[in-house]
Amino acid sequence: MPTIVVEVMPKAELLDPQGKAVAGALGRLGQTQPALANVTGVRVGKRFEISLEGEADAATLAAVRELADTVLSNSVIEDVVGIHVQDVPSSAVA
Amino acid sequence: MRIGVVTFPGSLDDRDAARAVRLAGADAVALWHGDHDLHDVDAIVLPGGFSYGDYLRAGAIASLSPIMTEVIDAANKGMPVLGICNGFQMLTEAHLLDGGLIRNGQGRFICRDQGLRIENNTSDWTSDFAANAEIVIPLKNGEGSFMASDETLKALEGEGRVVVRYIGGNPNGSLNDIAGVTNARGNVVGLMPHPEHAVEAGFGPDTDDAMASGVDGLTFFTSVIAQALVAR
Numbered sequence: 001m002p003t004i005v006v007e008v009m010p011k012a013e014l015l016d017p018q019g020k021a022v023a024g025a026l027g028r029l030g031q032t033q034p035a036l037a038n039v040t041g042v043r044v045g046k047r048f049e050i051s052l053e054g055e056a057d058a059a060t061l062a063a064v065r066e067l068a069d070t071v072l073s074n075s076v077i078e079d080v081v082g083i084h085v086q087d088v089p090s091s092a093v094a
Numbered sequence: 095m096r097i098g099v100v101t102f103p104g105s106l107d108d109r110d111a112a113r114a115v116r117l118a119g120a121d122a123v124a125l126w127h128g129d130h131d132l133h134d135v136d137a138i139v140l141p142g143g144f145s146y147g148d149y150l151r152a153g154a155i156a157s158l159s160p161i162m163t164e165v166i167d168a169a170n171k172g173m174p175v176l177g178i179c180n181g182f183q184m185l186t187e188a189h190l191l192d193g194g195l196i197r198n199g200q201g202r203f204i205c206r207d208q209g210l211r212i213e214n215n216t217s218d219w220t221s222d223f224a225a226n227a228e229i230v231i232p233l234k235n236g237e238g239s240f241m242a243s244d245e246t247l248k249a250l251e252g253e254g255r256v257v258v259r260y261i262g263g264n265p266n267g268s269l270n271d272i273a274g275v276t277n278a279r280g281n282v283v284g285l286m287p288h289p290e291h292a293v294e295a296g297f298g299p300d301t302d303d304a305m306a307s308g309v310d311g312l313t314f315f316t317s318v319i320a321q322a323l324v325a326r
Contacts, residue, residue, distance in 0.1 A: 010196070014241055015267065017201035071158070074151055074187065076194035077241050 098135035118315030140181030153183030182284030199267025229310035
């Protein structure tokens with residue numbers, strides 16, 4: 001049973017306050033964990049996993065692409081950065 | 095005049111908006127997100143809150159509600175529609191207004207009395223204000239930072255479609271200090287601050303005269319009532 005994965009990120013030119021807050025926390029961790037000291041930024045986006053019965057055929061993919069552009073993202077503030085098909089949902093992967 | 099206030103799952107300020115409508119002198123009509131019926135109202139308020147928990151994006155799921163089909167249709171035919179806070183977010187998600195709202199720049203929820211300048215007193219919801227009137231009404235949101243492409247911003251500014259602008263400092267990183275905008279026709283207005291929380295002495299922002307006596311928000315509602323009388 002295929003899953004279509006859609007990934008959405010805040011537009012690169014816009015401030016991402018959520019990512020900035022996470023980056024701030026990583027900066028504090030970096031004081032005790034040297035491996036994190038090189039982190040220069042974090043951006044937080046969204047990943048949608050759309051489960052389907054049957055085949056992820058061209059028509060379905062086109063419909064999901066349309067959905068990604070019109071509902072799953074808002075083009076004023078976000079970009080769809082990836083759409084791909086995977087055979088097993090992430091939750092089933094150990 | 096009948097002014098509808100739509101309740102969505104997660105609306106918080108629908109009853110406040112209805113009270114503001116009544117205090118301004120119109121009949122408040124409760125509308126339900128799941129209906130396809132506007133109950134013959136003459137204008138519509140989309141109230142503040144956190145519809146659908148702000149899941150997906152603030153206002154995004156509400157903008158796909160059954161009643162929004164009728165709201166969008168009525169707005170496109172010229173019916174006055176006011177979106178307050180979450181309602182503003184819905185109007186941008188429904189493409190009735192340009193731009194979009196993202197998290198406040200400093201990452202914090204903001205709740206305070208906010209100074210604003212009325213930049214456009216020709217819209218259906220601001221026509222009773224004096225030109226460049228300065229007012230104070232509450233602002234309370236986590237995602238109120240107004241964003242738009244350079245091209246859109248130029249159009250909004252050039253066509254006088256910025257309705258209200260923050261004064262006394264930009265609270266959330268909104269481009270050009272924009273607090274609210276309108277469409278080309280001037281019947282659809284959205285703003286992040288809350289006019290319905292400044293309509294009754296004793297419950298509004300503090301003023302120089304007395305504590306909690308600010309009623310600057312009432313003029314949004316009296317404006318649309320006056321517009322309706324002119325239209326008749």
